[in-house]
Amino acid sequence: MTQNNQKTRAQPSGVASDSDEALSYQSGFGNEYASQAIDGALPVGRNNPQHGPHGLYTELISGTAFTAPRHENRRTWMYRRQPSVVAGRYEGYEHAFWQSGADPSVALPPEPLRWSPWVNDHPQADFIDGMRTVAANGSVDTQSGLAIHIYILDRSMNRRAFVNADGEMLIVPQLGALRITTEMGVLKVEPREIVIIPRGVAFKIDSLSDAGEPARGYVCENYGAHFRLPELGPIGSNGLANARDFLAPVAAYEETDGEYELIRKFGGRFWRVPLHSSPFNVVAWHGNLSPVKYDTAHFMTIGSISYDHPDPSIFTVLTSPSDTPGTANCDFVIFPPRWLVMEDTFRPPWFHRNFMSEFMGLVYGQYDAKPGGFKPGGASLHNCMVPHGPDESSYDKATNAQLQPQKLDNTLAFMFESRYRFVPTQFAMQGPELEKNYIDCWMGLKDQFKP
Ligand SMILES: O=C(O)Cc1cc(O)ccc1O
Numbered sequence: 001m002t003q004n005n006q007k008t009r010a011q012p013s014g015v016a017s018d019s020d021e022a023l024s025y026q027s028g029f030g031n032e033y034a035s036q037a038i039d040g041a042l043p044v045g046r047n048n049p050q051h052g053p054h055g056l057y058t059e060l061i062s063g064t065a066f067t068a069p070r071h072e073n074r075r076t077w078m079y080r081r082q083p084s085v086v087a088g089r090y091e092g093y094e095h096a097f098w099q100s101g102a103d104p105s106v107a108l109p110p111e112p113l114r115w116s117p118w119v120n121d122h123p124q125a126d127f128i129d130g131m132r133t134v135a136a137n138g139s140v141d142t143q144s145g146l147a148i149h150i151y152i153l154d155r156s157m158n159r160r161a162f163v164n165a166d167g168e169m170l171i172v173p174q175l176g177a178l179r180i181t182t183e184m185g186v187l188k189v190e191p192r193e194i195v196i197i198p199r200g201v202a203f204k205i206d207s208l209s210d211a212g213e214p215a216r217g218y219v220c221e222n223y224g225a226h227f228r229l230p231e232l233g234p235i236g237s238n239g240l241a242n243a244r245d246f247l248a249p250v251a252a253y254e255e256t257d258g259e260y261e262l263i264r265k266f267g268g269r270f271w272r273v274p275l276h277s278s279p280f281n282v283v284a285w286h287g288n289l290s291p292v293k294y295d296t297a298h299f300m301t302i303g304s305i306s307y308d309h310p311d312p313s314i315f316t317v318l319t320s321p322s323d324t325p326g327t328a329n330c331d332f333v334i335f336p337p338r339w340l341v342m343e344d345t346f347r348p349p350w351f352h353r354n355f356m357s358e359f360m361g362l363v364y365g366q367y368d369a370k371p372g373g374f375k376p377g378g379a380s381l382h383n384c385m386v387p388h389g390p391d392e393s394s395y396d397k398a399t400n401a402q403l404q405p406q407k408l409d410n411t412l413a414f415m416f417e418s419r420y421r422f423v424p425t426q427f428a429m430q431g432p433e434l435e436k437n438y439i440d441c442w443m444g445l446k447d448q449f450k451p
């Protein structure tokens with residue numbers, strides 16, 4: 001059991017924290033974590049004693065049906081100063097840019113699409129108001145599919161909290177570090193790291209960037225089955241993302257009273273409710289439902305050490321399965337720094353058409369299939385059966401290269417891959433970031449057949 005130190009326990013809300021604030025974490029993915037901010041706050045040997053320790057209330061959050069199979073079942077017991085039902089009356093909250101499910105009014109051409117990096121056209125926005133949906137599929141009500149958003153924020157949430165009842169949120173920071181306060185404790189993430197906030201868990205995001213410097217990143221809002229580590233099959237019992245490298249926070253409650261505004265996403269709509277005290281009032285908790293962060297630098301990449309370019313599924317960090325085995329609701333795949341050593345091989349991705357739909361982002365560096373055109377903070381979309389592959393410059397370089405062991409370094413691209421077609425939003429289709437001439441990057445690939 002973790003008992004955290006005074007520094008993390010007594011972090012008052014709304015106070016900007018220095019970036020070298022020391023935080024503690026618990027290691028593992030989906031295991032039984034246990035943490036208390038003060039001695040004796042976590043009941044021993046039972047979950048709901050007649051009197052909660054230290055006068056705390058007991059509250060359960062279930063991340064799966066009570067009857068979900070044991071290996072999928074997620075739930076956490078919280079011991080808190082007030083139960084989360086203590087709140088005022090809800091009223092509607094407008095969010096014009098955060099959408100749920102595919103927009104049926106978008107006529108989506110079956111061609112490759114790419115966006116240059118989104119810029120901050122909405123200053124003074126926090127993580128909630130700075131969210132822009134870029135593409136979506138599925139439905140929050142059938143618990144299938146996902147939405148992809150870009151956030152650009154230059155304001156902390158301070159005394160605002162957010163709960164997403166529609167899905168878990170996988171956040172991929174691209175610019176700027178974030179301090180994320182959750183019911184289970186505090187996490188700090190930087191670009192190269194990712195964080196998952198489970199469905200229903202309250203959190204707020206404060207920016208650790210210098211004043212006025214925006215933070216930007218990608219979000220996968222997963223309406224489907226929660227993300228988990230992929231099976232390893234013949235790889236064995238280690239490799240890819242190792243469970244121990246995921247970090248859950250330790251219990252940390254805010255000391256201060258005072259008003260909060262809670263925004264809740266529920267059925268694709270947004271609601272606000274005033275709270276008279278902080279929702280981050282959990283003094284102890286145990287369970288296997290928790291936010292976790294992961295540093296992608298710990299990813300153990302597998303690749304070909306003989307010949308040919310393998311399928312990118314070898315780079316799967318997390319998968320959200322659908323009800324068809326092997327056909328994911330969403331796979332989260334990364335393209336991290338790695339060595340390429342294959343002999344007599346065209347080393348970049350091949351030309352291909354894929355059953356699955358591929359949305360890609362770039363955290364930093366260059367992506368080997370598009371060394372110039374694909375920019376950090378931008379995105380590309382190659383939907384089901386849309387032909388794509390290396391651009392002309394990548395093709396030329398790879399076919400002419402003297403094949404030596406080569407390090408692809410200083411790069412981190414990623415892909416959200418879904419069995420469902422991604423439908424971009426009007427925001428994405430009509431904004432200036434949509435590249436008009438993306439298709440031209442393949443136009444120079446001439447017929448070089450020599451019968
Ligand atoms: O299209 C892409 O760039 C992503 C991708 C990479 C790869 O190595 C193999 C297949 C694939 O879809």
Ligand SMILES: [Fe+2]
Nearest residue numbers: 354358382388
């Ligand atoms: Fe692809």
